[in-house]
Amino acid sequence: MSHRELDDMLGRGWRKPPLIRHKTLRWGLIAGFALYLVAAVSSIPVDWGRVYEGLDRGWQFVLAFTHPDFLTRWSDIWDGLAESIIMTVAASVVGIAISIPIGLGAARNIAPLPVYVICRAIIAISRALQEIIVAILLVAIFGFGPLAGFLTLSFATIGFLSKLLAEDIEAMDRVQAEAIRASGARWLQWINYGVQPQVMPRLVGLSMYRIDINFRESAILGLVGAGGIGATLNTAFDRYEYDTAAAILILIIGIVMGLEYLSGVIRARVQ
Amino acid sequence: MPVLSENGQQVWHRRTTKQSLVHWIGWLIGLAVFVFCWQRISEATTWFFVWDAPRIAGDIWDRATPPRWEYIAQLGRPIWDTLNIATLGTLIALVLAIPVAFLAARNTTPSRLAARPLALLVIVSTRSINSLIWALLLIAIIGPGVFAGVVAIAIRSVGFCAKLIYEAIEEIDHSQVEAITATGASRWQVMVYGIVPQILPALAGVAVFRWDINIRESTVLGLVGAGGIGLQLQSSLNVLAWPQVSLILLVILAAVVISEWVSAKVRGAII
Numbered sequence A: 001m002s003h004r005e006l007d008d009m010l011g012r013g014w015r016k017p018p019l020i021r022h023k024t025l026r027w028g029l030i031a032g033f034a035l036y037l038v039a040a041v042s043s044i045p046v047d048w049g050r051v052y053e054g055l056d057r058g059w060q061f062v063l064a065f066t067h068p069d070f071l072t073r074w075s076d077i078w079d080g081l082a083e084s085i086i087m088t089v090a091a092s093v094v095g096i097a098i099s100i101p102i103g104l105g106a107a108r109n110i111a112p113l114p115v116y117v118i119c120r121a122i123i124a125i126s127r128a129l130q131e132i133i134v135a136i137l138l139v140a141i142f143g144f145g146p147l148a149g150f151l152t153l154s155f156a157t158i159g160f161l162s163k164l165l166a167e168d169i170e171a172m173d174r175v176q177a178e179a180i181r182a183s184g185a186r187w188l189q190w191i192n193y194g195v196q197p198q199v200m201p202r203l204v205g206l207s208m209y210r211i212d213i214n215f216r217e218s219a220i221l222g223l224v225g226a227g228g229i230g231a232t233l234n235t236a237f238d239r240y241e242y243d244t245a246a247a248i249l250i251l252i253i254g255i256v257m258g259l260e261y262l263s264g265v266i267r268a269r270v271q
Numbered sequence B: 001m002p003v004l005s006e007n008g009q010q011v012w013h014r015r016t017t018k019q020s021l022v023h024w025i026g027w028l029i030g031l032a033v034f035v036f037c038w039q040r041i042s043e044a045t046t047w048f049f050v051w052d053a054p055r056i057a058g059d060i061w062d063r064a065t066p067p068r069w070e071y072i073a074q075l076g077r078p079i080w081d082t083l084n085i086a087t088l089g090t091l092i093a094l095v096l097a098i099p100v101a102f103l104a105a106r107n108t109t110p111s112r113l114a115a116r117p118l119a120l121l122v123i124v125s126t127r128s129i130n131s132l133i134w135a136l137l138l139i140a141i142i143g144p145g146v147f148a149g150v151v152a153i154a155i156r157s158v159g160f161c162a163k164l165i166y167e168a169i170e171e172i173d174h175s176q177v178e179a180i181t182a183t184g185a186s187r188w189q190v191m192v193y194g195i196v197p198q199i200l201p202a203l204a205g206v207a208v209f210r211w212d213i214n215i216r217e218s219t220v221l222g223l224v225g226a227g228g229i230g231l232q233l234q235s236s237l238n239v240l241a242w243p244q245v246s247l248i249l250l251v252i253l254a255a256v257v258i259s260e261w262v263s264a265k266v267r268g269a270i271i
Helices: A003-010 A023-042 A048-064 A074-105 A113-128 A131-142 A146-170 A174-182 A187-224 A230-238 A242-270 B017-043 B047-051 B053-064 B069-104 B115-128 B131-142 B146-170 B174-182 B187-224 B229-238 B242-270
Strands: B003-006 B009-012
Touching (some): A048 A242, A048 B131, A074 A230, A113 A146, A113 B242, A131 A187, A131 B053, A131 B187, A146 B017, A174 A187, A187 A230, A187 A242, A187 B131, A187 B187, A230 B131, A242 B115, B047 B053, B053 B242, B069 B115, B131 B187, B174 B187, B187 B229, B187 B242, B229 B242
Antiparallel strands (some): B003 B009
């Protein structure tokens, strides 16, 4: 007996059910997406000759990772890197310090409505504007240098940290906070003993994560003149000094990996 | 919880004397580091410009308002390019991220000693370098334009998507995989019928989430020459055409808000 006959005897073979049940909707979505893809791909001008020429340079860059040049421009790399780290540390401290009161204000279960609305508005503005655009504006206002980068990162930290902190406070256990209040605690004591211990592990974890992000962002702020390693990296690319650029990228990746490892250790200790 | 006696009375404290001493020394070191960082930033800042900042900010505001609304006619093509950079970049990233994720997940990797560390290295190195830096590099290799932007976004997103997908793969229900294996399915069939259906919702969620982030990032890629609306932003900034700058910023803000809304809607529909 062949397979064909077996199938006929058993009725129709099993088929995987589709992701979207509705037939017209499914084919409509697929057709629409295919149409968009064709339109999008055809509207991108690609100079394949240029790409082909570039492959050689790309390969040289990959090779540069096998012999990164830390030494020739070491003083420039060190200055940029130190500035990036300094901006990261200062901006993280200030950003976290400001985002704690704003996070408290943006939690509906402990803040009155007017405070809640104001704090949520600050968070929304900070989240909608991305770092590099804020940096451009701040460089125009405050001039070149790490101050603009520091302010940019602090501002970005506020939106990120306050939002997640507020969400954590809103999800906290009311019973514990109530117990502290019932013992006759003042507002500050209530926050300190009723709310803070509940959100502390998450706050520490998020702060570590944000320090990590701040460092990564500080690496590009130099492109618009806001200080940090970005300017050095940009110059290295512009001068086709791939071995120096590779060295900088290796340093950035190494520091990010180190920070991730550190944050893992600290989070494991706190929780 | 220590109870110390003060003037014959028993008083509860949160920490023992030694603990609070360590605590305070920790804070002191933190403060010293912050003050040092702040001094370094302060040294690199021209304070004259900073005191002048409110006047400059007011001046820029005066120049930037009202936005030059008729300029929007020239922004159609850049917006289309920005959308394409984000969408095509996300698609390419997903295609690359899925195999990397399968190699990186503990329960699907073919070898823990060779393939997994390699996949993790790909994830870490693509994730820790910002898309603007990838764009800089790709422009040096394949020339400026939208194509460089697409590739930059794609590379940057691989690590992010692969990390979230491999975490989803590690969390799958093993009994379903076992059931498929028990029917005599091959390795690939197990993957398609046992693992993929379980991670599909996570995959779709990751795709939309990353697309939303990519819209944000692709709006600024033009600053380094990688196409999209950032290119217009850069040229307007160069000629100090502030009314155009303010219009572009409004358009970017609208794009970010719309993409976040779309992504929230789609994720709500999937999960």
